[in-house]
Amino acid sequence: MNDSVTSKQHWKQVYSKQRSDQLGWYKPHLSTSLDLITKCKLNQQARIIDIGGGASTLVDDLLDSGFEQITVMDIAQSALDQVRCRLSKRACLAKWLVGDITTMDLPPNHYDLWHDRAVFHFLTDADSCRRYIECMRQSLKSNGHIIFGTFSLEAPKKCSGLPVCRYDINKLHSTLGQDLILREHKKELHLTPGGVEQMYLYCHFQKPD
Numbered sequence: 268m269n270d271s272v273t274s275k276q277h278w279k280q281v282y283s284k285q286r287s288d289q290l291g292w293y294k295p296h297l298s299t300s301l302d303l304i305t306k307c308k309l310n311q312q313a314r315i316i317d318i319g320g321g322a323s324t325l326v327d328d329l330l331d332s333g334f335e336q337i338t339v340m341d342i343a344q345s346a347l348d349q350v351r352c353r354l355s356k357r358a359c360l361a362k363w364l365v366g367d368i369t370t371m372d373l374p375p376n377h378y379d380l381w382h383d384r385a386v387f388h389f390l391t392d393a394d395s396c397r398r399y400i401e402c403m404r405q406s407l408k409s410n411g412h413i414i415f416g417t418f419s420l421e422a423p424k425k426c427s428g429l430p431v432c433r434y435d436i437n438k439l440h441s442t443l444g445q446d447l448i449l450r451e452h453k454k455e456l457h458l459t460p461g462g463v464e465q466m467y468l469y470c471h472f473q474k475p476d
C-alpha cells in the first residue's frame with residue numbers, strides 16, 4: 268500500500284470516529300489565520316486555497332467576509348462533506364477538491380493566498396515535502412501569500428497519532444525556500460479539547476515578484 272492510500276485511510280477513519288469539535292486541532296474559529304489573512308488586504312475576488320481544510324470553519328468565516336473565490340481541498344472526502352452540509356446552500360459558493368496535496372496538479376500561477384494549518388507538519392519525508400512545496404510554489408501567483416500554522420519545536424512529536432515534523436521559523440523558511448519574504452511570525456499555544464498543550468508556529472510569507 269502506498270503512503271497516499273495509508274494517509275487517506277487514516278483521515279477517513281478520523282472523521283468517521285469523532286465529531287469535528289472533539290478533534291485535537293479543533294478551534295471554533297481559526298482566528299489567528301483569519302487575522303493574518305485580513306492583514307494581506309486582499310480584494311474579494313482573490314483566489315484563496317485552504318490546504319487540508321478538514322472540517323474547520325475557515326471557509327465559513329471567509330465567505331462571511333465576502334471572499335468569492337475560495338477553494339477547500341482535503342484528502343478526506345468525509346471532512347469536506349461535513350463542511351458542505353454545515354454550509355448548506357452556501358456550499359456552492361466555494362470549490363471543493365478531494366486529493367493528496369503531494370500528488371495533486373493545481374493550476375499554475377493561480378492562487379493569491381495559500382493557507383495551511385496543521386497539514387504540512389505531517390510530511391515527514393523529504394520527497395513528500397519537496398512535492399508539496401513544488402505544488403505550492405507553482406500554483407501561487409507572484410506576490411502571492413502563504414499562511415502556515417505548524418507545530419513548533421515545543422509541541423508534541425505526534426498529532427492525530429501520526430509523527431510530525433516540528434519547526435522553528437528558520438527551519439520553516441529554509442524548507443519552504445529562502446527567497447520567500449517573511450512578513451510575520453508568532454507562536455500560539457493551542458489547547459486541545461482533551462486539554463493537551465500544543466504550541467503552534469504561525470507565519471506569513473510572500474512569494475517574490
Ligand SMILES: C[S@@+](CC[C@H](N)C(=O)[O-])C[C@H]1O[C@@H](n2cnc3c(N)ncnc32)[C@H](O)[C@@H]1O
Pocket residue numbers: 274278292293294318319320321322323340341342343346366367368369383384385386389426427
Ligand atoms: C490536523 S487536521 C487540520 C484541519 C484544518 N486545517 C484545521 O486547522 O482545522 C489535518 C487535515 O489535513 C488533511 N490532510 C492530511 N494529509 C493530507 C494530504 N496529504 N493532502 C491533503 N489533505 C491532507 C486531513 O484530512 C485533515 O483534514
